[in-house]
Amino acid sequence: MTQTRTATPEDPAKVAAFEARIAAVESIEPNDWMPEKYRRQLVRMMSQHAHSEIVGMLPEGNWITRAPSLRRKISLIAKVQDEAGHGLYIYCGAETLGVDRAELIGQLLDGTAKYSSIFNYPTLSWADIGVIGWFVDGAAIVNQTILAKASYGPYARAMIRVCKEENFHKRQGYEIVATLANGTPAQKAMVQDAVDRWWWPSLMMFGPSDTDSPNTAELIRWKVKRKTNDELRQRFVNLTVPQAMAVNLTLPDPDMTFNAETENWEFGAIDWDEFNQVIRGNGPCNRERLEARRKAHDEGAWVREAANAYAAKQRASQASEAA
Amino acid sequence: MASTITNQELVKEHPSASTAVAEQASALPSDEWPLWEVFTQSEQGAPHEHAGSLHAVDAGQALQNARDVYARRGGVISLWVVPGGAITASTPGDSGPFFDPGADKAYRHPQFYKVPRGVRGV
Numbered sequence: 001m002t003q004t005r006t007a008t009p010e011d012p013a014k015v016a017a018f019e020a021r022i023a024a025v026e027s028i029e030p031n032d033w034m035p036e037k038y039r040r041q042l043v044r045m046m047s048q049h050a051h052s053e054i055v056g057m058l059p060e061g062n063w064i065t066r067a068p069s070l071r072r073k074i075s076l077i078a079k080v081q082d083e084a085g086h087g088l089y090i091y092c093g094a095e096t097l098g099v100d101r102a103e104l105i106g107q108l109l110d111g112t113a114k115y116s117s118i119f120n121y122p123t124l125s126w127a128d129i130g131v132i133g134w135f136v137d138g139a140a141i142v143n144q145t146i147l148a149k150a151s152y153g154p155y156a157r158a159m160i161r162v163c164k165e166e167n168f169h170k171r172q173g174y175e176i177v178a179t180l181a182n183g184t185p186a187q188k189a190m191v192q193d194a195v196d197r198w199w200w201p202s203l204m205m206f207g208p209s210d211t212d213s214p215n216t217a218e219l220i221r222w223k224v225k226r227k228t229n230d231e232l233r234q235r236f237v238n239l240t241v242p243q244a245m246a247v248n249l250t251l252p253d254p255d256m257t258f259n260a261e262t263e264n265w266e267f268g269a270i271d272w273d274e275f276n277q278v279i280r281g282n283g284p285c286n287r288e289r290l291e292a293r294r295k296a297h298d299e300g301a302w303v304r305e306a307a308n309a310y311a312a313k314q315r316a317s318q319a320s321e322a323a
Numbered sequence: 324m325a326s327t328i329t330n331q332e333l334v335k336e337h338p339s340a341s342t343a344v345a346e347q348a349s350a351l352p353s354d355e356w357p358l359w360e361v362f363t364q365s366e367q368g369a370p371h372e373h374a375g376s377l378h379a380v381d382a383g384q385a386l387q388n389a390r391d392v393y394a395r396r397g398g399v400i401s402l403w404v405v406p407g408g409a410i411t412a413s414t415p416g417d418s419g420p421f422f423d424p425g426a427d428k429a430y431r432h433p434q435f436y437k438v439p440r441g442v443r444g445v
Contacts, residue, residue, distance in 0.1 A: 032415045081395070088392050092376045095358070101378065102355050158375070165396060307356075311380035 010035055022223050027153040030096035038222055039097050041215065042152050045224065046094040047104045052116035053087035054108070055289050059123040060132060068126060075172045076129065082169065086162045093154035109294050117275060118205050120283030127180055127187075127194035133173015135195075135202035135240070141166050142236045143206065151223040174243065181247040195244070196252045203267070204275045206233040212272075234264055241265045358407035359385040361392075363399045371403050379404075 014033050021028065028034055057080050064080065067073035091101045107113035118136055123129065141163065148159035180191035207229040210216055219225040227235075244251050255268030277283065356378035362371040374393045379385035385404040394402060413421055429435045438445050 029415070031412065085392050085395055088377065089375055095376065100355060161375075304356075307380045307384065311384075314381060 022151055022221075025151075025223065027156065028151050029153045037218070038224075041219060041222070041224060042155065043094055043097050043099055045219075046090055046097070046155055047099070047107070048114050048116070050087045050090035050094060050104065051108045051113055052119065053083050053090065055115045055119045055293065056136075057083045058289055058292050059119055059121070059285075060129060062123050063126060063129050066126065067129075072176070075168075079133070079169050079172065082165050086165070089158040089161055090155075093152075093158040096154045105297070109290070109297055111281070111290055114279065116205060117278040117283065118201050120278050120285045120289060121197070121201050122285050124197075125190050125194060127177070127191040128198065130173050130176025130180060130191065131194040131198045133169050133171075134177050134243070135173075135198050136205065137166060137169040137173060138240060139202050139205045139236050141170060142232050142239070146226045146232065149223075149226050155224075177249070178247045181249055192249055195249050199252050200271065200274075201278075203233055203237070203270055204278075206230075206236070208272070208275070209270075237265050237267055238263075356380050359389070359404045360407055360410060361385075361389045362403040362405070363389075363393055364401035365398055366400060371401065376407065 015035055018028075018032075018034060018038075021032075028038075060076060060080050060083075064073065064076050067076050091104060094104060095101055104113065108115070123132070144159050144163050144166065148156055148163055150156045150159065177191055177195075180187040182188075207213060210228045210230045213229055216225065216228055220228065241251065241256065253268045255266070257266050258264075259266050278286070281287075357380075358376055359379055359382075360376050361374045363374045364371045374389075377385065377388050377392055379388050382404060386402060389402050389404050390399075393399065
């Protein structure tokens, strides 16, 4: 927080040198000079990303006690634990930009920070856990693989770490989906229902269309983002359509057609009104998610206080021994 | 594994230089747990490399948290935790002259020296 924040125009020579480094695909590191806007964009992106990892634990945690077998249960516990770790990696990266984690978490808890819209949908059946691993983690991998080449070093390095761990998430999800899809008619109906509910929200995870994304141009220019929202969304669709066919599940989009020329699966119109409603706090579970986070934070207060008191006591006894 | 930390070279001669991390540590409110930088060793004989940071009340808790966050998936045989404020780093502005390898100093390279024809192992 000691980084100076001035409203005065930035030194054009410094801006030019920075842009030249970006053009040369150099990694920008915490102590390097950077335009204030670059710093702000990164704090915004990284904190939203970290919050998403933390809030993302909630819909899945909902099913840990009801996992259908021990094998499924240990996988799910490990996955939810990973999401906590991913949140911590990214918060730590964001802190190198001169903000502190407590401040960012405060913004999440008081409702001023955003997180991924996808986690405001409910997990109604066990099949949702499979479909989340397949779609939501699949979409996150598409996104994060590219973010691992972001120009800001600490963000890129956190993404490399996350990507290494994330592949198991997608595979465990797809295994659940494939098992149910080959199961009884009731199991197959359950997983098809989950696919129907999660498909469109998963496409919205990539954010607004390029024609309507206020931040994209600048983020691409600074090589924070290396591909646009629509490019990433298309890549996800192209990967997922054959995976759905392989397990005889139908994606709920009657307009989905293969364009032999571009080799893209072209999909129907996304309901951006729904996306905007969820982003503005009016999704099915926004309030519930924040309440659960606040409850966990408040009920953990005694642990933080006890750790502080213990550390103070240790310091005092060491000081008296030394005296 | 992150290959390098920025400015991790400890340069005592540059007291004015400090990492962003160290700056934060001193600016944190007093009830915020201090920041620790975490270094992990992936195998016997390998160097410790910067992995990331975390908050903890003391060194013992920092080690435990580092194990949970950075060694949860194995691949780590040793951990260091260092108070963020204890790291002094070179400044980016130094990168030119400070690390100038003196490539123009030919006498720093073995090719500068003549060895009689036929002599081996020199």
